[in-house]
Amino acid sequence: MASISHVIALHGLATSTRCSYCFNNSNPRFNAKVKAQSSASKSTTPIDFTHPHWKNKFKADFEDRFRLPHVTDIFPDAASMPSTFCPKMRTPRTSDFPGNYPLDDDWHGYINDNDRVLLKTIYYSSPTSAGAECIDPNCNWVEQWIHRAGPRQKIYFKPEEVKAAIVTCGGLCPGLNDVIRQIVLTLEIYGVTKIVGIPFGYRGFSDKELTEVPLSRKVVQNIHLSGGSLLGVSRGGPGVSEIVDGLEERGINMLFVLGGNGTHAGANAIHNECCKRRLKISVIGVPKTIDNDILLMDKTFGFDTAVEEAQRAINSAYIEAHSAYHGIGIVKLMGRDSGFIAMHASLASGQIDICLIPEVPFNLHGPRGVLSYLKYLIETKGSAVVCVAEGAGQNLLQKTNATDASGNAVYRDIGVYTQQETKKYFREIGVHADVKYIDPTYMIRACRANASDGIFCTVLGQNAVHGAFAGYSDITVGTCNTHYAYFPIPEVISHPKLVDPNSRMWHRCLTSTGQPDFI
């Protein structure tokens, strides 16, 4: 079943013809609930897999879709110059650079524009192979190359003419400060002196009370030592036109946006508006979300830290449950549409008996429901621990049309509901149960990045700056099969990445918990 849906999904991928610097994303508002929404770049021309050269057409279409928008697309005469970033050097004295670019004779260590990273690395010999992602019904393998991230030998912005801005949007995520810090340090290495932070997300472009924050190595030196965002975050805010007005008024020509799907939809719209106004502004994204719900990339920064931090809550729930007579611990973790945090945290802990995620439907009540299984666990083990993701089981709760300022659905509290229904159930069947509920969600999000995320953020921040100087725009940076790559933004925002209930990872989680189906 998984392979069939993948075949269908990839038919869409196979048929795109986009090749434009100013791609117009027709989605007026990104709708996180539209899970099966087609890719922003999907075209309607189907590929004829009986054609002897269909692979060539697929490859050409793929190349078009993953082509990185570049300043020369609208400014064909845009001048380039040798990079002021030397991969061989250690941190230079930035004041040496403007007007005094070193000769390029001895330089090396740059990324060639034609360097590529493989998007898919597994050859599935059959559509029935576990996790098979097939392009055609026979599951033929076709190379899908995306662009390698990193410093280029030629740059399209003179550092002394750059005014760079950083903005952090959406919810908090461990590592935001690490990325801000690294963007600033790398910009300075290129020779940029005008660097500012936009306070409180996109709102900072329109709210006259909010003034931009000057950034430098001195300002950002130690910001990674604490969680949150030096610049503040927000949801909602001004429209695209107002944001671009703000960019023009402030003379910003490099914009680094740190955020999730919504922020990237905004970045895409900003880029398109800049194209329309013929502004030479590079808009570069760095995907931020503890939910890990961004398409195509291995993972997003902050996710590992969130999973690690969740262990403390899970362990507390476990200790409480095991120390009580008929103890039941319930932990709610974030994940509006995607259950990655709950799945990974459950797997990592080995202490969870029941993991509930948005992608897998379940019943609480009834003979096959969660509650009767909890009764079984109490009778056989004496205690139980449940991990429930924020977006899980929303069909069991009263519907709400509430949205946050960004238009994201605001869900009912499945954690509290599960706790209440568990207490009620055990009361009604006359079995003692000591139910303890832990909601650590904001504690997990506000903490400082762990060491591995810290390094990840460093590389992402550096590559974001390299992408801007290379003249690209409307791109975001991420890892693909452990290599760093640039993705055109429309390719990663069409819908949130979800846990595949047929995946081996979810199966591993089930083997760890030992839980049955609850339907």
Ligand SMILES: Nc1ncnc2c1ncn2[C@@H]1O[C@H](COP(=O)(O)OP(=O)(O)O)[C@@H](O)[C@H]1O
């Ligand atoms: N489709 C969209 N077009 C333009 N801006 C958007 C869009 N969706 C969200 N935004 C803006 O992006 C910012 C962050 O979005 P949000 O969904 O809250 O967080 P995240 O980026 O983490 O998903 C908000 O300021 C919001 O107004």
Ligand SMILES: O=P(O)(O)OC[C@H]1O[C@](O)(COP(=O)(O)O)[C@@H](O)[C@@H]1O
């Ligand atoms: O309370 P807030 O700030 O709206 O954040 C809650 C949201 O944060 C998230 O963890 C991440 O959301 P974003 O990626 O949009 O920031 C969601 O799963 C959750 O719904």
Ligand SMILES: [Mg+2]
């Ligand atoms: Mg989001």
